Amino acid sequence: MSTRSDGVVVSQDLAARILEIVEKEKVSIKSALSRFKLNQEIRSSVYAYSMETLKRLNAIDHVLKLSCPKFEKIDPYIKNVMRIAVYEMKYKGVHPALATDSAVRLAKKFKMEKLVNAVLRKAENVEIKSEDKIKNLSLEYFHPEWFIKYALDLLGDEALELMRANNEVLPTYVRVNELKSSVESVRRYLEEKKVQLRETFLDEVFEVLSYEKHPAALEWHSEGKYVIQDLVSCYVSVVLDPKPGETILDLAAAPGIKTSHIAALMQNEGKILALDISKERVEKMKTKLKILGVKNVEVKVADGCNFKFEAEKALVDAPCSSTGSISDYPNVKWSFDKRKFESTLKIQKKLLDNALKNACEVIYSTCSIMVEENEMQVKGKKIVKIDSPFSRGVEKFRGFVFEDWDKVLRSYPHRHRTSGFFIAKMKR
Ligand SMILES: C[S@@+](CC[C@H](N)C(=O)[O-])C[C@H]1O[C@@H](n2cnc3c(N)ncnc32)[C@H](O)[C@@H]1O
Incomplete structure (x- = not known):
């Protein structure tokens, strides 16, 4: 591999490979990066290149599609090499000739250097803007148009602050x-x-x-x-308020971060039954809980939607759209899928209903900002007011009304410098 004296081409090559994995396998950058053995310096540089490019994917692809009509059909690795070059020239302040030169070097291996050179020369002069208001916001704030409309309906002008915070690194x-x-x-x-x-x-x-x-x-x-662990994520187990000696059911537990906090609050006394449907994630959870010295937990691969186990308290830290964690996982913005979202809503409902059959007190949480996954899931249940060091829930959204908005909790990246979370407590 030829490198510029600053080793940049090595980082770009690896970042292009990471982005290819993220796109194909719908995994996070951290997960893709964990497959490569790299020294700390290169790792940080590859992480930064991948994150900064992925964050701005829509605007970068806007430039590339205008510069090359068949951009979508190009080999995925070369596509990502070009994306990184556009990130460099448009957002990183690298001279366009230098950014193009690095990409061309990487493309030579695939005999694609002529195309890459021609596309990037055109890209240099493309302006990143649109006549359409929402599309323009989308290009400026690097979020899909559906998210912009959603956030504007949810938060009004504050939506812009949310999107700005989503593009920043949270504490x-x-x-x-x-x-x-x-x-x-x-x-x-x-x-x-x-x-x-x-x-x-x-x-x-x-x-x-x-x-x-x-x-x-x-x-x-x-x-x-x-x-x-994020501050608001820690607060979930605090709201559950498990006591030493109690029996707790954790219905969607892997990789066990909250389970381990629950065990600590119980001083390892009493019992936690921690379930997760993913065998792979349960294996990770077992290893993690051992390292963390958790002794009062039984871990099982099981479907939390119909598992029977009488407990005093239950936690449903539900699978969700992760739209509250965009800052850490920018791929969430680009991989949102309406059909998957609908099926996740059904699982959330089943998990919550089953939790209420098994325990007298239930905490429901998500790392989502979406009303469908939060207020709409708990509406109609017997909601118990919790203290909120963060914000309260949503009262009205697109015709939906939630009377218990001041009993539940929401956090937002721009207001609280944490992920966006929802927490509600219910009684049977
Ligand atoms: C938000 S994560 C849980 C994070 C975990 N509570 C923690 O703090 O580390 C949601 C989990 O729900 C699991 N899941 C999805 N559907 C499930 C089901 N039907 N039953 C049990 N677990 C499920 C997923 O495998 C995933 O691990």
């Missing part, structure tokens, strides 16, 4: 695993490692302000003394 939060360490020890350890922390409203959770080495790459993280 990292560290939850101390009190089954293996203590809040004070973890705080001291991280500060010694030059991780600057800020307290949050939860004693066991810190916001990371800065670091020399990311807390996920430090030894105590591998030893399970703390986990990286």
